[in-house]
Structures are given as structure tokens and as C-alpha cells.
Amino acid sequence: xxxxxxxxxxxxxxIVPFTLLVISFAAFSLGRYAPGDYVAAQAxxxxxxxxxxxxxxxxxxxxxxxxxxxxYMGNLLQGDLGISQNPRGVPxxxxxxxxxxxxxxxxxxxxIFTWVIGIPLGTWAALKRGTWLDPFAIGVFLFLASxxxxxxxxxxxxxLIVKLKxxxxxxxxxxxxxxxxxxxFSKHAVLPVLVLTISGVAGLARYMRAQVLEVLDQDHVxxxxxxxxxxxxxxxxxxxxxxxxxxVTIFGFELAGLIGGSIFVETLLGIPGVGQLSFQAVTTxxxxxxxxxxxLGSTIFVLAMLTVDIAYGFVDPRVRSGGSVQS
Amino acid sequence: MESRNLVYVLTGIAVALIVVIGGxxxxxxxxxxxxxxxxxxxxxxxxxxxxARVEGELRIPGGDPITLDPACAxxxxxxxxxxxxxxxxVGYDNNLELIPDIASExxxxxxxxxxxxxxxxxxxxxDGSRRVASDDFKYSMERALNPDTASLVADVYLGDIxxxxxxxxxxxxxxSGIKAPNPDTLEITIEKASPVFLPKLTYPTAFVVxxxxxxxxxxxxxxxxxxxxxxxxxxxAEWDLGNAIILEPNPDYYLDPKPSLSKITFLLSGGxxxxxxxxxEIDITGVGKDNVESVRDxxxxxxxxxxxxxxxxxxxxxxxxxxxxxxxxxxxRALAMAIDKEFLTENLYKGLLDAADGILPPEMPGxxxxxxxIPYDPDAARDLLDDTGKRDLLEDVTILTSxxxxxxxxxxxxxxxxxxxxxxxTITVEQEDFALLTQDINDGxxxxxxxxxxxxxxxxxxxxxxxxxxxxxxxxxxxSNPEVDRLLDEANGDLSDEERFELYQEAEQIIVDDQPWxxxxxGTSSLLVKPHVQGYEAAPFAIPNLRYVSISD
Numbered sequence: 106x107x108x109x110x111x112x113x114x115x116x117x118x119x120i121v122p123f124t125l126l127v128i129s130f131a132a133f134s135l136g137r138y139a140p141g142d143y144v145a146a147q148a149x150x151x152x153x154x155x156x157x158x159x160x161x162x163x164x165x166x167x168x169x170x171x172x173x174x175x176x177y178m179g180n181l182l183q184g185d186l187g188i189s190q191n192p193r194g195v196p197x198x199x200x201x202x203x204x205x206x207x208x209x210x211x212x213x214x215x216x217i218f219t220w221v222i223g224i225p226l227g228t229w230a231a232l233k234r235g236t237w238l239d240p241f242a243i244g245v246f247l248f249l250a251s252x253x254x255x256x257x258x259x260x261x262x263x264x265l266i267v268k269l270k271x272x273x274x275x276x277x278x279x280x281x282x283x284x285x286x287x288x289x290f291s292k293h294a295v296l297p298v299l300v301l302t303i304s305g306v307a308g309l310a311r312y313m314r315a316q317v318l319e320v321l322d323q324d325h326v327x328x329x330x331x332x333x334x335x336x337x338x339x340x341x342x343x344x345x346x347x348x349x350x351x352x353v354t355i356f357g358f359e360l361a362g363l364i365g366g367s368i369f370v371e372t373l374l375g376i377p378g379v380g381q382l383s384f385q386a387v388t389t390x391x392x393x394x395x396x397x398x399x400x401l402g403s404t405i406f407v408l409a410m411l412t413v414d415i416a417y418g419f420v421d422p423r424v425r426s427g428g429s430v431q432s
Numbered sequence: 433m434e435s436r437n438l439v440y441v442l443t444g445i446a447v448a449l450i451v452v453i454g455g456x457x458x459x460x461x462x463x464x465x466x467x468x469x470x471x472x473x474x475x476x477x478x479x480x481x482x483x484a485r486v487e488g489e490l491r492i493p494g495g496d497p498i499t500l501d502p503a504c505a506x507x508x509x510x511x512x513x514x515x516x517x518x519x520x521x522v523g524y525d526n527n528l529e530l531i532p533d534i535a536s537e538x539x540x541x542x543x544x545x546x547x548x549x550x551x552x553x554x555x556x557x558x559d560g561s562r563r564v565a566s567d568d569f570k571y572s573m574e575r576a577l578n579p580d581t582a583s584l585v586a587d588v589y590l591g592d593i594x595x596x597x598x599x600x601x602x603x604x605x606x607x608s609g610i611k612a613p614n615p616d617t618l619e620i621t622i623e624k625a626s627p628v629f630l631p632k633l634t635y636p637t638a639f640v641v642x643x644x645x646x647x648x649x650x651x652x653x654x655x656x657x658x659x660x661x662x663x664x665x666x667x668x669a670e671w672d673l674g675n676a677i678i679l680e681p682n683p684d685y686y687l688d689p690k691p692s693l694s695k696i697t698f699l700l701s702g703g704x705x706x707x708x709x710x711x712x713e714i715d716i717t718g719v720g721k722d723n724v725e726s727v728r729d730x731x732x733x734x735x736x737x738x739x740x741x742x743x744x745x746x747x748x749x750x751x752x753x754x755x756x757x758x759x760x761x762x763x764x765r766a767l768a769m770a771i772d773k774e775f776l777t778e779n780l781y782k783g784l785l786d787a788a789d790g791i792l793p794p795e796m797p798g799x800x801x802x803x804x805x806i807p808y809d810p811d812a813a814r815d816l817l818d819d820t821g822k823r824d825l826l827e828d829v830t831i832l833t834s835x836x837x838x839x840x841x842x843x844x845x846x847x848x849x850x851x852x853x854x855x856x857x858t859i860t861v862e863q864e865d866f867a868l869l870t871q872d873i874n875d876g877x878x879x880x881x882x883x884x885x886x887x888x889x890x891x892x893x894x895x896x897x898x899x900x901x902x903x904x905x906x907x908x909x910x911x912s913n914p915e916v917d918r919l920l921d922e923a924n925g926d927l928s929d930e931e932r933f934e935l936y937q938e939a940e941q942i943i944v945d946d947q948p949w950x951x952x953x954x955g956t957s958s959l960l961v962k963p964h965v966q967g968y969e970a971a972p973f974a975i976p977n978l979r980y981v982s983i984s985d
Contacts (some may be wrong), residue, residue, distance in 0.1 A: 144584070146867035147498060147507040148884070151898075152584045152875050153905055160582045164652075192673065193499045194654030200673060240437040244444020264455070267707055274711050275703025279675055375702040377674030388836070390867060 108226025113418050117411055121140065124402070124407055132176060132399040136392055139169045143190040143390040144218065149360045191385060197397045201287075201382065205364055205401075207277055207372070208378035210289035214298050217339055219305035222354075226306065228345060234318060250307035257300050265296065275374035291387045297370050312355065316348035323347075356411035361406035407411025473805060473912045482647045486692030487743055488983050490965065491714045493705040498643035499612030500660060500964055502636035503576035504651035508886070508974055511636055513698070513938045515976040516679060518639040518662040520570065521549050521618070522630055526969045526977055527798070528890040530630055533687065534640065535618070544625025544926055549618040556684045556751040557642050560658075564640055566612035572640045574599065574607055583649045589637045589888075592629050593620040603657065627926055639663075665691045665861060675701050679978075687964075691781045691979040706960075710734075715965050715983075719958040724782050724978060727960065737960045742795050743972045744887035745955035746788055746895070749831065749847075751872070751880055753948045757825035758879065764947040765906040769813035770854040771847055780842045785953035789894050790944050795972050796894040803941060805951075810854035817855055826857050829879040832872060835863035843952070844882055873908045887973045888954070892936040896920060900943050911948035 128249075144161045161167055165176065173420065186197040230242040265272050278291030288294060320326060321344060329339050364379060371380035379398060386394040455682055487493060497510040499958040502518050505511050515523075521535040532538075535549035555564040576586040577599055590596060594609030609621040622629050632638070642661040649656055658671050662762065665687070666679035677698040683692035702708055709717035719727055719738070727738050749759040758764060789805025790842040792798060817823055851857045872878050874893035877949075887894050897920045898904050902912040923932045944951075957970045967980045 125438060141865055141867035141871060143867075145871050146865070147506055148584050149871065150870055150873070150883070150908070151588050151888075151906055152506070153587060156584055156587055157673040158875075159579065160584065163579075163582065190653060191498055192496055193504070193658075194501075194652045195673070203673060237440045237443075240440030241444040241447075244441040244446075245448045246444075246447045247441070260452075260706070262703065266703075266711065270711065274708040274713055276699065277675065279672065308592065330436075377701045384676075388865065390865075413725040 110418055114415055117373035117414055121407055121411060122250070125404060126428070127144065128403045129178070129396070131398055133174045133396060134170050135175060136390075136395055139171060139390070140168050141390055144390060146390045147190070147193070149168070177393075181400075186397045188396050190391040191389045191394075196356065197393050201397055201401075202393060204377055204379050204382045206286065207288060208380065209363055212295050214289055214294070215301040215305055216359055216363065218298070218302045218395065219309055222302075223306040223309030224345075224349075224352075225315050228317050228340070228348070231314040231321065233322075237272060239314075243314070246307040246311045247337055248307075249303050250311065252304070253303070253372070254369045256368065257303070258296070258370060261296055261300060261345035262374075274374065277376050277378075280296060292375075295376055297367075297376060300370055301367060303393075309352075309355070313348065313352060317344055318352060320344050320347045353416065354413055357409045358406075362408040363404070364402060366403060368404065445710075452759070458906075463896070485715075486695060487985050489697060490695070490716075490978070490981060490983060491697045491699060492716045493702065493708065493714055493718075494677060494698030496700050497543055497677075498659035499651065500668070500671070501646075501649075501651060501654065502639040502641060503572075503581055503586060505636050506585050511837050511974040513677060513679075514636045514639070515664065515669075516696075516976055516978055517660055517668050518641065518663045518665045519664045519976070520632050520636075520639040520790055521551075523634050524890070524975045524982065526971070526975065528795070528972070528975075530634070530688075533571075541662045545622050547622070547629070549620070551618060553616060553853055555686050557662055558662055558682060558684075560684060563615075564663055566616035567615070568640050569618050569762065570607075570610045570612045571643050572646075573610055577607060578636045580650055583637065584651075585635075586637045586926060589632045589635045592624075592626055592632070594621045597698050597774060607651075621631035624924075625730060625926060627927075628889065628891050628893045631891050631894070631985045635888055642871065648943055665976060666696060670697075672700075685979070687979075689979060692982040693978065696978060703873055707960075709960055712962075715962045716968065717960050719960055721782055721784060723778075724784055724958055726886055727958075728783075734960060737962060739957075739959045739961055739970060741789045741957050741970045741972070742786065742793060743888060743955040743957050743970075744793050744796055744883055745973075746791060746793055747785075747882070747884040747952045747955070748949040749880055749882050749952065750878075750949050752878055752909065754875065754876075754910045755879065757820070757822035760820055760822060761946050762820045763822055763826070764950070765806055766817040766820070766855065767851065768947050768950040769809050769816065769950075771850055771950065772808045774808070776846055776952060780846060781953070784958055788951035789953045791899070791940050791949070791951055792936075793887075793972075794894055795890075796887070796892060796895070797890055797929070798936050800937040800940060803937070803944060805944060806947060814855055823857075826859070830860040831880040831882060832862050832864060832869055834866040834869045834881040836865065876908075876910065882952075884955070890908050892933065892940075892972070893920075893923065896939055896943070898922075900939075900948070909948045911943070911946070913946060916942050 117218040133235040142161065144157060144164065144166060148157045165173060177187070186201075189195045189197050189200040193201070225244075230239050232243070233239040262274070265397050266274050272295055273292055276293055276294075279286055280288060280289040280292045282290065326339060326343050329343050368384050370376070372384055375381075382394065383398050385391070386398065448793045485527050495509050497505075497506055498507055499510050500514055500517065502514050505514050519533050521533060523531055523533040525531050530706035533762075534555050536552045537550050540546070541547045549566075551564065553563065556562070557564065573590055573593075575588055576583050577579055577596060578603070579600055582705040587596065587600060593607060595604055595607045596609070599607045611619040613619060638965055640663055645661055647932050648682055655860050657666075660668055662668070665682055665685045667682050668677070669680045670676065671676040677700060679696040679698075681693060685691060699708075699714060702713070705714060705717040706719065707721050708714045725735050729735060736777055751764050752762075753759055777783060777785050787792065790800060790803040794799065803909055831844065831848070833840055835841060840949075844861050846861050848861055851859055868881070869881065872881070873881055885895065885899065898906045900911050900913075900916055901908055901920050916939045919935045921941075923935040923939070943949075959970055961968055966982045968983055969977055969979050969980070
């Protein structure tokens with residue numbers, strides 16, 4: 106391994122804990138400075154103000170934010186993610202992990218479908234440049250990528266569930282295979298995967314098409330073509346490989362998004378995933394759950410980006426020299 | 433060249449659009465007339481694969497409860513599960529009658545302050561290990577009141593008992609007013625006679641819990657509630673977070689009728705419950721504004737399954753009556769007079785809510801059908817407001833409401849539009865999280881606010897004294913009227929219900945004349961219930977009603 110690359114990786118690794126620390130503090134204080142807290146959120150109008158204040162005090166919610174942050178981080182470093190407030194008193198990991206698993210299953214399937222369909226589709230559209238098929242395909246992609254899930258979910262729901270009665274109405278299956286809960290093989294998974302795949306494919310295909318077009322115009326492709334290489338060889342060896350490089354970054358983002366969850370799709374279809382949990386946690390000021398979601402999400406994101414950066418470092422010497430090219 | 437490409441792009445969009453819309457149109461037209469019987473017949477056909485139901489099972493939509501700890505519950509959602517799993521000394525039946533529960537009977541001392549409860553001897557905890565004795569109640573109530581338990585409401589429902597303050601402040605190690613002289617007898621002494629002490633005991637904070645699993649636990653430690661050892665008609669078989677709560681009947685249940693359902697599944701996940709109902713995935717669903725008109729149509733096959741009833745709740749606009757210009761009853765009346773409530777119920781709520789003239793809902797014992805409300809009269813409202821000379825003071829006022837949306841809900845928009853149109857006032861609506869709203873209301877940090885109130889027990893005291901007595905901590909508008917206080921105090925005396933209700937009606941009329949609130953609507957419940965569900969009655973507030981339900985398969 107060249108020494109430049111090693112120090113490049115070391116530099117990148119050093120930044121990771123620092124980034125996470127900044128994120129954790131920002132998320133923590135933003136949450137605490139938002140008006141109201143979970144005790145106030147759960148106090149019914151009947152509750153006595155003195156009782157509310159007493160419990161708030163006992164929970165340390167009236168301490169300065171930096172104190173609460175230090176306490177939280179202290180617990181976190183000992184592996185204590187805190188307790189959920191909705192349901193109240195359940196360890197955060199017990200609430201979060203099952204939902205994480207649901208979201209992960211959906212998004213993993215979506216990721217596979219998106220890439221298997223989107224990459225060839227985008228390449229195909231680019232190769233049809235000059236014919237009516239290319240702009241036509243762009244139109245279709247543009248349309249599909251622009252339908253908000255708030256529209257596509259109810260539409261598909263109405264067609265597939267109400268009219269054709271092919272699918273159950275939202276929710277999630279807890280069916281087990283070999284002792285593992287794998288709801289993704291049930292009919293419940295069809296609609297969320299379909300909706301997310303459609304918009305994913307359309308977006309990725311458009312991006313891939315643009316990349317392929319750019320590469321097609323480059324000198325080495327023209328040279329290859331003038332050498333008389335076969336069309337499919339040019340496409341596979343010279344065009345797609347180069348066009349895919351920048352797209353790897355997108356893959357990194359999507360990897361990180363595996364546990365992100367879609368607030369809209371999950372809430373509309375009543376799927377107990379991370380997206381639905383985030384929404385619920387924010388509205389009930391469920392501090393520890395919010396922090397766990399944010400920290401887990403940002404850790405995975407930072408690591409995915411790190412992997413992408415390091416991969417670039419191997420491929421592109423300009424990156425590790427640490428200057429002109431930023432990613 | 434460029435423009436030709438653009439044409440192709442647009443063609444692509446158009447084709448995609450046509451495919452989508454065309455497909456939909458095709459579906460509608462092909463489904464068209466066959467659709468109506470398609471869905472009714474389809475219910476039977478499609479259901480076996482989708483929502484398989486075991487014999488005697490009831491499937492209802494639900495939400496994850498915030499807690500299943502009776503000492504800690506503060507919301508209806510949580511209470512609706514707790515009342516089926518746990519039980520207390522007394523309860524309510526579907527007719528809103530207070531009935532004996534674990535206490536088979538009770539004596540009250542002549543001065544009305546000492547209650548002697550005689551407990552049934554055949555009440556077992558779900559695990560069958562032992563019977564419920566009076567010291568279990570003493571333990572449970574003291575646990576709820578213990579500051580370490582951190583209950584937000586125990587002091588509200590059990591605060592009448594002698595010695596509670598000393599116990600909460602740590603000056604006493606037990607609540608002196610709760611005594612268990614022998615296993616079958618529980619003696620509770622309250623500070624002063626109160627007609628609503630028994631009703632307060634129907635709230636979950638007074639329910640009995642098993643000492644062996646709850647000792648040392650607090651509201652922020654829910655571990656034991658996943659396998660609670662209760663005493664109620666149903667046992668918790670499973671709580672799968674976010675997916676389902678499953679209840680099974682308690683074979684040792686002590687009241688009649690005993691539960692006859694073999695299983696109750698509360699589905700915590702899932703999409704629109706109305707669609708799930710149509711797909712035969714659930715047996716009961718609520719009906720919202722969007723669907724109620726079609727369901728009420730007599731030609732709709734769902735119409736026969738539609739049930740409409742009222743609940744013990746009211747929504748209202750509260751004024752800060754200690755602040756200008758709302759300290760002037762004329763200003764409050766003028767604002768009330770400019771709201772056309774009938775128009776709102778018909779057009780915005782599609783008749784789902786009843787317009788409210790007074791404070792007490794129609795189903796509430798003591799409701800006064802002859803109450804004089806403030807009628808809608810825009811011209812009189814304008815004159816009244818002009819006479820007060822306080823129009824200028826209404827320029828910068830805001831009305832607080834809960835919400836996160838881009839626009840406040842339709843009703844408040846319509847009300848502010850009526851004020852603008854009828855009175856020429858521009859009143860701003862400010863949306864906040866519910867948590868913040870209740871805090872601002874508690875702090876008196878508002879001009880006006882919009883919120884609702886739902887009964888804990890069916891007694892006028894629960895609305896009138898709690899919301900309007902000068903000394904009540906829940907009197908959030910700060911209303912104070914010595915005459916009203918006198919009537920409310922008198923109604924707490926040792927009187928017959930008729931005498932008490934008369935006093936409450938008198939107080940309610942004064943309150944309505946003063947309009948510290950503009951009462952808007954009484955709550956109702958619109959449900960669809962499958963024909964095979966027998967004996968289900970919508971409860972106007974949290975009442976354990978599932979043991980009356982059976983399934984005719």
C-alpha cells in the first residue's frame with residue numbers, strides 16, 4: 106500500500122469520531138431547546154403543575170442542556186441508549202431494533218431492484234441517443250420520479266387493495282423463516298417495495314443515462330470505436346465501467362439510507378419501521394429514541410461515506426494526494 | 433433538434449400519464465356496476481387468505497399504548513387496554529351505572545367520609561396464585577401515590593384520601609386514610625364528603641396490581657407490563673411492539689357476564705382502518721369525515737353496519753378571562769354570537785359532531801335540555817362588540833391550537849373567517865405541539881385557545897367543578913364567580929342526584945351566560961361493526977365493555 110494512501114485513510118478515520126461528536130451535540134441540543142419535553146407531552150390537562158415540575162426535576166429535565174448532554178454521553182459510552190417514552194419505560198434498543206429490521210428488509214430489497222433495473226435501463230436510454238426512444242424514456246422517468254409517495258401510495262393502495270384485493274391493507278407480517286422474522290417475503294412487503302422501487306429506478310436511470318452520455322463523448326471511447334471494437338465490448342469495458350464510478354457515491358448514500366426509513370411510506374401504510382418511529386418520537390419528545398435514531402443513522406452514513414472515500418483513494422491517485430478533488 | 437427532443441420528452445410524460453389514468457379509468461368502469469356487490473361478496477372470497485380469523489376472535493385496530501401500568505396511564509389509548517386487563521373496587525357498565533367490581537358492596541359513614549368496602553373473596557390474580565385481599569389495594573394505591581413511582585395523575589384521582597399529602601411529601605410512610613383491618617375489608621377515609629369519590633375510584637390509578645411484580649418499579653420502567661398479572665376480564669397474551677396486542681379471556685373472571693371472546697387482537701400496524709374493514713381484516717372501525725357521507729347513504733351496503741353514538745366530551749374555545757379585553761363578558765358573548773355552529777357541524781363535520789350550547793354533553797347525567805345557549809346572531813354580535821368600545825383591544829390577539837400542519841384545521845379557519853366577516857376582526861391562529869399547548873394553558877400564557885375535555889366519570893362535577901370552580905387547578909381560563917362556586921360547593925353535599933343536578937344546571941346556566949368558554953361541539957362516535965359481532969356498544973368514555981361482546985361465526 107502506498108504511504109500516501111495509508112496516511113489518507115488515517116486522516117479520514119480520525120475525522121470520524123469528531124464528526125459524530127458534533128452531530129450528537131447538535132442533535133441533542135436541538136431536541137432539548139425545542140419547546141416542551143416528554144413529561145409535559147404526556148401530562149394530561151388534569152395533572153397538577155407541581156407534580157409535573159417534580160417529575161421533570163427528578164428526571165433531570167430542568168438541568169442545563171450541557172449537563173444533560175454530558176450525562177447522556179456518559180451513559181451512551183457505557184452502552185446505555187436510554188429508555189423510550191412511547192411506550193414509556195422500554196429500553197430504546199427494544200423499541201428500535203425490531204423496527205430497524207423491518208426498514209432494513211424493505212430498503213435492501215428496494216436497493217437491489219433499483220440497481221438491477223436502473224443501471225441497465227439508464228445505459229440503454231443513453232445508447233438510444235439520437236432516436237426518439239431516449240427523450241421518450243426521459244419523459245417516463247421524469248414522470249415516475251416526480252410522483253410524490255403521498256399520491257402514489259393511495260393510488261396503488263386503491264387499485265391493488267380495494268379494487269383488486271390482491272394485497273392486505275398495509276401493516277407488516279411477522280412470519281418467521283428458520284427462526285428469523287422475515288416479513289419481506291409476505292404480501293405486506295409488495296406495496297412499499299413497489300412504490301420505493303419505482304421512484305428509485307426512475308431517479309437512478311436518469312442519473313446513469315447522463316453519466317453514460319458523458320463517457321460516450323470522451324476521447325478513449327471514440328478511440329476504441331475508431332479501432333473498430335465491437336459495440337458491446339465498448340459499452341461494457343469502456344463506457345459502463347467509467348460511468349459507474351461517480352455512481353458509486355450514490356450507492357454509498359443509499360447504503361446509509363438502508364436504515365433511514367421513509368416516514369411517508371411507513372406512516373401511510375402503517376408499517377412499523379424506523380420512519381414511522383422517528384415521526385412518533387419527535388411528536389412525543391421521546392428524546393432517547395430520537396438520539397438513538399440520529400446517532401445510528403449518522404454513524405452508518407459517516408462510515409459509508411468513509412468507505413466510498415477510501416475506495417476513491419484506491420482508484421484515483423488525485424484524491425489521496427489530498428488536494429484538488431473533493432468528494 | 434432540441435425542440436423535437438422536448439416533444440419526445442413530453443410524449444413520454446403524456447404516455448406515462450395516460451397509462452396510469454387510463455388504467456384507473458378502466459378499473460373503475462369495469463368494476464363500475466359489479467363493484468358494489470363485488471366488495472360485499474368479495475369480502476367473503478378474499479378474506480381467507482388475507483385476514484384469517486380464529487373462531488370467536490375479535491379484531492380491532494389500535495395503537496401502541498404509552499403504558500400498561502394502571503398507576504401511570506394518562507391517556508385514553510392506554511386506559512382502553514388497562515381497563516380490560518386490570519380492575520378496581522368499582523366500575524361502570526354500558527349504561528353509565530356505577531357497579532360493584534372487586535368490592536361486592538360498601539358502607540358509607542353518616543358524615544360521608546368513611547367508606548368501608550367489602551371485597552369479593554373469589555377474585556384471583558391472572559396467574560391463579562392467590563386471591564386479591566384488601567392489603568393489595570392498600571399497596572396498589574400507595575404505590576401509585578409514591579413519588580418514586582412518578583405518576584402524573586395519582587394525586588388527582590386519589591387526592592381526596594386523608595393522609596395523601598403527608599405521604600407524598602415524605603412525612604408519613606403510609607397513607608393513614610387507607611386501612612386494611614382484615615383481608616376482606618378495605619376502609620378509606622376522605623377529607624370531606626364527596627359524591628365523586630367513588631367515580632374517581634373507577635380510574636386506573638385505583639386499580640389493584642400484583643405487589644410481587646410491581647414492587648420498586650416506576651412509570652419509567654415498564655418491564656413488568658409486558659406480562660402483567662392483572663385481575664380484569666382479559667389477560668395480556670402478547671404485546672408485540674408496533675404490531676399487535678393480543679388479549680385472551682380470564683377463565684377465573686368473577687363478574688357476569690364472563691368474557692366469551694376466545695381472543696382479541698388489537699392490530700397496531702396497518703394502513704387505513706376503513707379499507708381494512710372493507711377488506712374484512714378487522715371487525716370494527718371508526719368512520720371519519722371522508723367516508724361518513726357514503727356510509728350514511730341508505731343504498732350503501734355498509735349502511736346497515738353503521739353505528740352512531742355520542743361520547744362524553746366537548747370541544748371549546750377558552751378565553752383568558754383575567755386579561756383585557758376578555759375580562760369583559762360582553763366581548764366574550766359577542767365573539768360567541770358571531771359563530772354559526774350549525775353551519776360548521778353540517779358543512780365541515782358532515783354531522784359527525786353535535787353543536788354545543790352548554791357545557792354538559794347530552795349523555796351526561798344532569799344534562800339540561802332547556803339550557804339557554806348563546807344564539808348565532810351576527811348583527812347583534814356586531815352591535816354588542818361596538819357597545820363595549822373594546823374593538824381596538826382585539827387587534828393583536830391570537831388563538832392557540834394544537835397542530836403541526838401548514839394550515840390550522842378547517843374549523844378554526846372557518847371560525848376566524850366568521851369573526852372577520854361578522855365582526856370585522858382579524859384574529860390569528862397559532863399552532864403548537866400539544867405538549868406546548870397544554871403547558872401554555874397551564875401557565876396562563878394565552879389570549880384564547882381551542883381544546884377539548886373528555887369525562888373521566890359520568891358526573892357533572894367532572895366538567896363544571898373541575899373546569900370552573902375558582903379553587904380548581906384545572907380551571908385553566910381563570911374563571912371565578914362566587915355564585916357559581918357556592919352552587920358547586922352545595923352540589924357536593926349529601927343530596928339526592930336530582931337535587932345535585934338542579935344545582936349543577938343552575939351553575940351551568942350562569943357559566944354559559946358568562947361565556948368564559950365558547951362551547952363548540954359535543955363528541956360523537958361513528959363506527960362500522962361487522963354483523964357477526966354481537967353485544968358491542970361504543971363506550972362514551974373508557975369503559976371495560978369487551979366482556980359483553982361475542983362472535984356469531
